[in-house]
Amino acid sequence: MSSDNKIAYLGPAGTFTEMAAKMVPGAAASQLIPHASVSEALDAVLSGACHRAVAPIENSLEGGVSATSDALATIPGVQIYGEYLVPVSFDLMVRPGTKLEDITEVLTHPVAYAQSRKWLAENLKQHSHVPAASTAAAAKALANGSTAHAAIAATAAAAIYGLEIIASNIGVNKDAQTRFYEIGKSGTPAKRTGHDKTVVVVELPDDRPGGLLEMLEQFAARGINLSRLESRPIGDQLGRYRFNIDAQGHIEDDAIGEALMGLHRFSPKVIYLGSFERADHSDSVHLGNNADRDYQSAQDWLNSLRQQG
Amino acid sequence: MSSDNKIAYLGPAGTFTEMAAKMVPGAAASQLIPHASVSEALDAVLSGACHRAVAPIENSLEGGVSATSDALATIPGVQIYGEYLVPVSFDLMVRPGTKLEDITEVLTHPVAYAQSRKWLAENLKQHSHVPAASTAAAAKALANGSTAHAAIAATAAAAIYGLEIIASNIGVNKDAQTRFYEIGKSGTPAKRTGHDKTVVVVELPDDRPGGLLEMLEQFAARGINLSRLESRPIGDQLGRYRFNIDAQGHIEDDAIGEALMGLHRFSPKVIYLGSFERADHSDSVHLGNNADRDYQSAQDWLNSLRQQG
Amino acid sequence: MSSDNKIAYLGPAGTFTEMAAKMVPGAAASQLIPHASVSEALDAVLSGACHRAVAPIENSLEGGVSATSDALATIPGVQIYGEYLVPVSFDLMVRPGTKLEDITEVLTHPVAYAQSRKWLAENLKQHSHVPAASTAAAAKALANGSTAHAAIAATAAAAIYGLEIIASNIGVNKDAQTRFYEIGKSGTPAKRTGHDKTVVVVELPDDRPGGLLEMLEQFAARGINLSRLESRPIGDQLGRYRFNIDAQGHIEDDAIGEALMGLHRFSPKVIYLGSFERADHSDSVHLGNNADRDYQSAQDWLNSLRQQG
């Protein structure tokens, strides 16, 4: 099995990330390999050990996944080729035989705990929370003999770790979702579909008040909608940020191409992270007259003006 | 003498416009032909009767010359190839033999009169003003036997109409200037010099509040300075305007080219009126990193992203 | 008859301005006094000789009337209290007895001539144009024995100067209008009606590229629509402009008040010229939630935050 058949993902098994990895085209014929961190999964891609890496980028409850944002912004040579949405639901699971009334300690990740608090307040009035690094880690620790009596985790974790689900979908937000990236080595972007997004990381010039406004105008002047803007610290000192931006459209769109060039001139550092089909399959339309045909007609006009006579 | 040796100008002889026409390259070997209106001078160019037309576009006292702005915005097929600055000074002139104390009526254009009011209040306490269509028309009418006793006009008018100057440079603003355009048939723009300006006429989309702001952002997003913005009625109804814009830079500049294309997409109607050397010879620099080398480097980067892999 | 019953207007009699002066409330019981220039009409107001002055500010054919704009921007102590629209139509008029076939010279203002050119080309193939300072001046000169055979002027001029109309409404643009201001001494603004406009003159700071954009943002940030933006030279040197702005709304509107204060901080020089009912009687609505009730609710909220606890 070559590396073309290997997909790295942020493990352990039984997480929502594994569910996303199974959505990557060709996953059924591939080996899915859990990794301990996003950086390690990206390293697997860069070294050629794996063809693709899958990592969470955002969920509707907690927001951006900093580890993934920051890895993409700081590890050169990688690019995003796709994105996938996975519904997030939480189940209460126990070692076989444990009953609801036996539970006094619940092991889970704090976000899962916060989501489940309402259910727990009604159904498990007396309990304490033991935090875990992930929901899958909670399930694994429970299976391995933790002093806790129950874990809150994704459905898939129960089968993997031999646990029993005693309450399903106990989270308060039934529409919660996590979005995942499919990441590979830098290369030709995914094919344009008409419902694409383009991801860039942009630093602002230091010396201009209003720099963020100016940066946003690079998109606005080409009629480009942003679907996400996230600030992240550059890391050298407090108060310096870079922006992770999802723009609607594909690098092959004239509007996106021109905006990228505008950012390249404006910003001391801009990183292109890929163009790919949106997981929600909505059309990406540039406002005003900024479709490719409008660019072509404007270019024809400019050429005629420059050369006439 | 072919039309290549004929320059139309807004007459009559003896105006500041004639002085500007003499500044056009090759004017010494050309015939300068006065015309009664800007439209007629442009018609002479379009018909091939003249090679160039010269008309005032703005003066520091009165502002834009609407007749020229509007002719350029509405008569297709013409383009601006150069601009010239002429200092504006006003002399008091009489028929030979008239003395200062004889003067009770002063013939001149209202702007010249307003400029000279302070001098007249001190030196000609008792007088009345007879308005004329231009300062040269005033000089001509005086020479032709007007009932007035003096005219206020440009120095050159005295020699042309056989008048005597009895007071020089009587205007209150000693630095007054008029700017003139050298206009020809549409063709290849004047050569880029690095201290150029580009003139366009832009209509705003009807249906967008904030349309003017958006239009200005097309320039701002490319670091382009505007040296002039003039609104003019489109003429079909009150409240609809077009904008005459002087932007620093040449159509061959990447920044200007991209901004023109942006305007073409944004605006229902944009007219390119030419790129040419600025009369003040100042450098035209695009703010930020918007020089041609920055555009080239951004284009190289975009190409590499689109084709990599 | 006190000065409260006297209205100065830009004469001579028989112009569209006289027609506008008759629209001022109380005009029927007032004496209408023609003046030779806008400045002289304003002087009559400032001296107390007249209660009001009426002057054209803009017409749909020629655009802004610079003499009025500049007088309002430079003569302190005056304010606008109302505006009026007068339809502009041009008639061909002659001394009694003159026939169409007798006409070889036509006297009129250049704008009226341009408007009538199509009709003249069809009906008076052989003629020349003699320019006049105004259409009324043309009618007056014709009546006084000018060598021309016809004048183009407003209908009212025929009766005043004893002329005969031989062709009516010969202008090409049948919807042409001129807008006029009713001007008085500075004082309490006209009463708010809900369909008002506010007029200001604003200079930009010298040292900021993008100053015009920033100025427009003072309006945009309060949801205020502009119905007119006109640039005029400040007059000290080429390239320095002030902007005459008509904003929808009344100085008593919170949005307008806040925007005016923003301009006062932003601009080295801002002149308030009045708030008054729009001649078109359309509602003046501030975009977004910028009505007075929204300002009041925001102020209540701010007060509660500052004082809570």
Add this chain to the structure above:
Amino acid sequence: MSSDNKIAYLGPAGTFTEMAAKMVPGAAASQLIPHASVSEALDAVLSGACHRAVAPIENSLEGGVSATSDALATIPGVQIYGEYLVPVSFDLMVRPGTKLEDITEVLTHPVAYAQSRKWLAENLKQHSHVPAASTAAAAKALANGSTAHAAIAATAAAAIYGLEIIASNIGVNKDAQTRFYEIGKSGTPAKRTGHDKTVVVVELPDDRPGGLLEMLEQFAARGINLSRLESRPIGDQLGRYRFNIDAQGHIEDDAIGEALMGLHRFSPKVIYLGSFERADHSDSVHLGNNADRDYQSAQDWLNSLRQQG
């Protein structure tokens, strides 16, 4: 001891947060009480059990602390009264007697591990990482008999948990800092000092493309610098964000007051989280002429215009 002498903090003991809690005025005479989550610490404030709560908001390595941002945005009734900076340094600590060569498993929080990776690669070539929920949790677990041989944690943790430091300040970024908020019940804001910041949470209107640009213009139009802009998911669905904003200045500044009112009108939801002295003690100056004296002078001018006559 009343609640006025009790400060809740995000525990356990031995974290950087405890160090920040000791910087709160009056902390020396107060009881510092660790809490398991930010929400629980805020609950302690709301219930009156504690006077203040201290929680991390941002660090220069990892960026915003989502748990704190989200708790402040969603738990009503609390306000920020101060901020504190704590340098972040990491020490390698062991149970007494353990030697460097004995260490094969290192227990710590992933961020601390990432920071220490370079030192570990040079000094502990053979080791594996065991993740912990916090650095203090790692120290505590090590003290309690974890199978790991060492923990990476803050200096203070060694004394608290009876561990020995065998390498100090092993992080790669020696200037790393964490910023903490001092939080209390909503009330009168902290006193204005001239070097303040104001924190707000703003949701954008759904229906406007360019809503973020418009929101930023509310600050720009009043010359207000932003020192931080962080997007966070609203949580109901992917793609809807709120923005956590630090603006330079105090709610008692006229510029900040007016901007807050502008946000209140613009945004469907804006939450004021407090104004307080900046931990870096830099001056907070509003760009342009937007100091209180400029506001006062603009208000005086507006009042005179409204009431004159």
